[in-house]
Amino acid sequence: MENLSNILGRMGGVYLLPAGLALGAFVLIGAPASWATLTIAGLSMGMMVFLMASGLSLIFGLMDVLNFGHSAFISFGAFVAATVLSLLGGWVGADSVFLNSMALVFALLAAVSFGLAAGWFFESVIIRPVYHDHLRQILITMGALIVSEQIILALWGGTPITVLRPHFLEGAIILGNVSVEIYRLFAFGLGLVAFIGLYLVLNRSRIGLLVRAGVENREMVEALGFRIDRLFIGVFMVGSALAAVGGAMWAGYETLITPALGGEMMIVVFIVVIIGGLGSIKGTLLGAIMVGLTANYVGFLAPKLALASNMILMTIILLWRPNGLRPAVK
Amino acid sequence: MTLLSLNNMKTDIGQYAVLHGVTLDIPEGGVFVLLGRNGAGKTTTLRSIMGLWNPTPGSVTFRGADITGLHTADIARKGIAYVPENMGIFGGLTVEENLILATDKGRFDQPRLKRIYALFPALEQFWTKQAWSLSGGQKQMLAVARAIIEPRALILIDEPTKGLAPSIVAAMAEAFREISQSATILLVEQNFHFAKSIGRDMAVIDDGLVAHAGPMADFAADTELQERLLSLSA
Numbered sequence: 001m002e003n004l005s006n007i008l009g010r011m012g013g014v015y016l017l018p019a020g021l022a023l024g025a026f027v028l029i030g031a032p033a034s035w036a037t038l039t040i041a042g043l044s045m046g047m048m049v050f051l052m053a054s055g056l057s058l059i060f061g062l063m064d065v066l067n068f069g070h071s072a073f074i075s076f077g078a079f080v081a082a083t084v085l086s087l088l089g090g091w092v093g094a095d096s097v098f099l100n101s102m103a104l105v106f107a108l109l110a111a112v113s114f115g116l117a118a119g120w121f122f123e124s125v126i127i128r129p130v131y132h133d134h135l136r137q138i139l140i141t142m143g144a145l146i147v148s149e150q151i152i153l154a155l156w157g158g159t160p161i162t163v164l165r166p167h168f169l170e171g172a173i174i175l176g177n178v179s180v181e182i183y184r185l186f187a188f189g190l191g192l193v194a195f196i197g198l199y200l201v202l203n204r205s206r207i208g209l210l211v212r213a214g215v216e217n218r219e220m221v222e223a224l225g226f227r228i229d230r231l232f233i234g235v236f237m238v239g240s241a242l243a244a245v246g247g248a249m250w251a252g253y254e255t256l257i258t259p260a261l262g263g264e265m266m267i268v269v270f271i272v273v274i275i276g277g278l279g280s281i282k283g284t285l286l287g288a289i290m291v292g293l294t295a296n297y298v299g300f301l302a303p304k305l306a307l308a309s310n311m312i313l314m315t316i317i318l319l320w321r322p323n324g325l326r327p328a329v330k
Numbered sequence: 331m332t333l334l335s336l337n338n339m340k341t342d343i344g345q346y347a348v349l350h351g352v353t354l355d356i357p358e359g360g361v362f363v364l365l366g367r368n369g370a371g372k373t374t375t376l377r378s379i380m381g382l383w384n385p386t387p388g389s390v391t392f393r394g395a396d397i398t399g400l401h402t403a404d405i406a407r408k409g410i411a412y413v414p415e416n417m418g419i420f421g422g423l424t425v426e427e428n429l430i431l432a433t434d435k436g437r438f439d440q441p442r443l444k445r446i447y448a449l450f451p452a453l454e455q456f457w458t459k460q461a462w463s464l465s466g467g468q469k470q471m472l473a474v475a476r477a478i479i480e481p482r483a484l485i486l487i488d489e490p491t492k493g494l495a496p497s498i499v500a501a502m503a504e505a506f507r508e509i510s511q512s513a514t515i516l517l518v519e520q521n522f523h524f525a526k527s528i529g530r531d532m533a534v535i536d537d538g539l540v541a542h543a544g545p546m547a548d549f550a551a552d553t554e555l556q557e558r559l560l561s562l563s564a
Binding site for chain 1: 380382401402403406407411412414418419420421422423427430431432434436476
């Protein structure tokens with residue numbers, strides 16, 4: 001048993017899980033075209049969830065803050081981006097990739113800017129007074145979430161809003177018998193770029209080194225002469241901005257959004273962070289992909305189990321690895 | 331010449347008063363050892379100097395400047411390094427990353443690094459290994475190396491020999507002797523034999539107060555005093 005574990009470890013360890021999951025689904029589904037479509041949809045969903053969850057994982061890992069208000073950034077990101085796309089409706093629907101792209105860039109930039117500003121406000125005003133007190137963190141961030149949802153309701157109303165997709169992201173590419181939605185490919189690519197960017201910053205820069213060290217032992221980072229409270233603000237802002245971008249991408253994916261979007265996604269986001277292991281970007285990516293693939297495969301194979309699939313996945317993984325698949329070293 | 335002065339330092343942790351008024355002068359150079367029974371307040375003294383717990387009231391003066399109430403990071407920047415009892419190494423970072431994080435400008439001073447290699451050869455050997463994979467002794471070496479990777483005037487070290495093999499303890503004593511040629515070490519230690527082998531001056535903390543302070547040689551010669559303050563038998 002130990003030998004098998006060592007062999008698996010050398011081959012990639014827990015990183016083999018998505019491949020194993022995909023292989024199992026291939027056998028169960030039987031039809032290669034359906035399997036490929038579901039796999040691409042799962043990967044795409046996983047990357048969007050990764051965008052939303054990566055910030056929460058870092059905030060949780062580094063700052064030890066239970067931020068239930070994280071989903072407010074997802075909701076606001078979705079609504080801000082939807083509003084910008086609506087305002088730039090002419091560009092969104094134009095028969096020009098350049099204008100389509102500019103509309104998308106402006107929408108994502110608006111979501112990022114909002115996420116950064118809201119993150120700064122949230123950390124400074126709401127989180128800072130309750131550091132080191134988890135109960136108060138839960139209460140105050142839940143309260144902030146409720147207030148945020150009411151603000152969205154007041155600004156955008158309770159009626160579902162249709163999100164315009166840039167014209168160049170509409171449609172699908174046909175590869176043999178497999179139909180691949182362009183939007184899903186784009187979402188996957190954007191998530192991948194965000195992961196690579198985060199990975200490089202965390203592993204190739206001094207700031208990243210500080211963040212990784214801070215996740216493990218904040219007190220020691222301060223004893224080395226660094227003001228970790230300033231690092232906290234930066235991480236919180238970046239985490240919030242990533243959530244807003246994730247929300248924006250999810251809005252385009254769903255094409256119809258309500259103020260409850262953030263709250264609905266929050267359950268999935270927490271599952272991903274717990275499965276992946278707190279404070280670990282690689283773990284969050286792994287958890288997000290597992291969740292995305294599981295949701296799609298189970299939705300196809302056993303639709304009645306679809307809603308419970310991620311909870312079941314989390315339970316199995318926590319029974320096996322109580323700290324998640326790739327937790328940051330503490 | 332006095333490097334660090336603790337004046338009537340009182341520290342509460344939660345609702346418990348741990349230090350009841352520690353007053354102590356640490357001279358520049360050499361190894362100053364804080365001795366005392368478990369729970370006497372030795373670690374709290376180091377943490378209070380470092381600003382990890384704030385003494386109220388009381389004051390801490392370093393090189394003549396009042397550092398009471400400063401942020402821990404600002405205290406560290408003034409030239410005080412800290413090696414906690416649990417070593418405080420970052421297990422997910424490599425040996426190199428642990429050390430480079432402690433440099434002022436993100437790069438090594440090569441002569442200084444060579445000196446560290448000479449003191450702790452294992453660190454060069456495991457340079458690219460993640461720190462969690464090191465043995466207890468190697469982790470302690472890394473923790474001490476991190477404290478001296480830049481010139482620091484004062485190094486606070488909390489129980490560095492705890493759980494270490496005798497050969498590692500001997501190597502650590504040798505390293506501390508060399509480090510104390512260029513920096514002052516304030517050492518908390520339970521192992522009296524180790525402490526007396528390297529300490530120049532000492533103080534005994536008992537129940538949150540300084541019960542005795544003076545040259546280590548005098549204390550080492552006074553078995554009755556040792557018995558009374560530390561419950562050591564000759």
